[in-house]
Amino acid sequence: MSFLHEIFQAYRCTDFWVGSQKDPSPDTISWSRISELNRCAYFVLLFGQLEDYINVSYGERVGPPEEAAFMHRVHCVFEDDATAELIGDYYNIRCDIAHGHAESGQMGKEIELPRVYEEILDLIVQG
Numbered sequence: 153m154s155f156l157h158e159i160f161q162a163y164r165c166t167d168f169w170v171g172s173q174k175d176p177s178p179d180t181i182s183w184s185r186i187s188e189l190n191r192c193a194y195f196v197l198l199f200g201q202l203e204d205y206i207n208v209s210y211g212e213r214v215g216p217p218e219e220a221a222f223m224h225r226v227h228c229v230f231e232d233d234a235t236a237e238l239i240g241d242y243y244n245i246r247c248d249i250a251h252g253h254a255e256s257g258q259m260g261k262e263i264e265l266p267r268v269y270e271e272i273l274d275l276i277v278q279g
Contacts, residue, residue, distance in 0.1 A: 154201040160269045163194040191263045192249045199246045
């Protein structure tokens, strides 16, 4: 299927370890910031699995995915507007992270990786 399960298990392990650490000296990055960046990194990995599923599905149904905008591919694979909206929201978060807009507090909302994992898993399984 994908590496979705392994990615989420790796996140859980690293998140547990990061959460068990005491904050370092004041002149270094805090563990809460490391945890935030860890969530961002694993979000991008989880989203990548969804994006791969969309690209493969689009390729099987329509043609080479490189020739279509991402949200066009989404609408061709998932006909439900609510699903497309959720994926669009995730895509925007992914873009913010990938393009350096993941400064502390700038993301706008907390990334809840367990929920994201379950939603992406459902999309891939039900897709």
